[in-house]
Amino acid sequence: MRIAVVGAGISGLTCAHRLAARGHEVVVYEAGAAVGGRMRTVVKEGLAVDVGANLLLANYDRLHALAAELGIADTLFAFEAGSGGILRDDELTSFTPKSAFDVLRYRGVSFASRMQLLRYFLRATAWTASLDFFDLSVGDDADEGRDAHAVVTERLGGEVADYLVDPFVRTFHFHGSHEISMKAFDALAALFVGRDGFVPTGFRGFMSALPQALAAGLDVRLGKVIRSVRPAAVAAPASGGVRVDGEAYDRVVLAVPAPIALGMLEGGAAPMRTLLAATRYAATLDVAFRVPLSVAEDFEGIWVPFRESVVISECANDACKGCHDGTDCVFTMGLHAETGSHWLDRSDEAIFHDVALEWARLFPRYAGHLRGLHVERWPHAIPIYSPDHVAGVRAFLARTDGAGQGAGGVYLCGDFLNHPWVEGSIRSGEKVASWIEQSSA
């Protein structure tokens, strides 16, 4: 088959790689000047900045398999563990739960809250077999129809909700825990207490290493913004004839964020359009600074609760990945969605100024020491895995009436299909490739 993949992020590239390996003729269209999408590295003033995904976990099984296939598995390494933790009342409290009992050492909340947490994490060990954070369609959860903030406040108390669960969700998703489904949070907790726990790793060649290795074996057309995808008649989904900017393909994979997919889709099956229209994202900015090594403290990551700052949600010290030039290292800061969504149109200079000022308010030792390096704007940073979204995707993917995946020869692909983060996106790409393969059998 002739197959077009729109979007050279990690989901689209993985899908294209699997399809090309099965002998299909695959063309990947990418709007940007480089591959990787939200898994991309830029080099500024000789320093590498991972502008989207910042870390990979040791338990990303599909990522490890792919890296081995592409011959880059030996460039994966575990970050040098520095200190770090959660900010509360000007104090940083370390939190690195590698097992359920580690939560007892988290001194940022009261002893009573810690005992509640221990109970919760011990329960989470039972979910490791049934829930899967990288495929939220899998498994059932008694609380899946409710949001994490409400359930945690009710069961574990407001302190745990505001000073642990909310910052945790915001560090990785930039929006508050009131927007994420309890099922997604339970699955995340199960990931923490499961095999390998939370061991941050990366590629020696930084995040772009994997997308670039995938793209090397594919026909990727960079700088090509696709504007129109016209599905084949829905009544004849297998007959081919999908038009991508006027060119005919047998199948097309839309591996772009949902609002962009909806914008290019002309017509198409109603359930697909409804799902795309209902998918919401948290926006953020990734703001990178040069920081003198003599000033930078030895930490790996700091989570900033919304109650402490409405601007900065987290800061990663990329020195833990070996990112420094002997004089300076790189700090990358993510912004809370509430602020990020309003700052997308501001100038880099204004953003550097205000974020540096806020960081110095939180940590006075950095006043005057942060030099702006790069700003990346992410209007569609992370899909919001709300209770409605998780259930809606699950129902869409389960359709067997020809109006779901593959309707009119069009397949959706990416993290918004209940497949969070890089590992989830890889799984989405692999799943779509195997559905397309089955559709041609």
Ligand SMILES: Cc1cc2nc3c(=O)[nH]c(=O)nc-3n(C[C@H](O)[C@H](O)[C@H](O)COP(=O)(O)OP(=O)(O)OC[C@H]3O[C@@H](n4cnc5c(N)ncnc54)[C@H](O)[C@@H]3O)c2cc1C
């Ligand atoms: C700031 C940030 C931090 C993150 N941190 C982590 C982390 O530490 N660990 C982790 O595992 N995950 C992290 N994630 C999530 C992870 O990066 C994403 O889940 C994953 O990369 C999504 O991949 P994708 O292929 O689904 O989409 P994308 O990467 O968004 O790929 C879509 C591609 O489509 C292209 N495109 C868009 N419009 C068009 C068009 N009209 N025509 C052609 N091409 C088009 C885009 O340029 C892009 O390359 C983070 C995300 C962000 C934003």
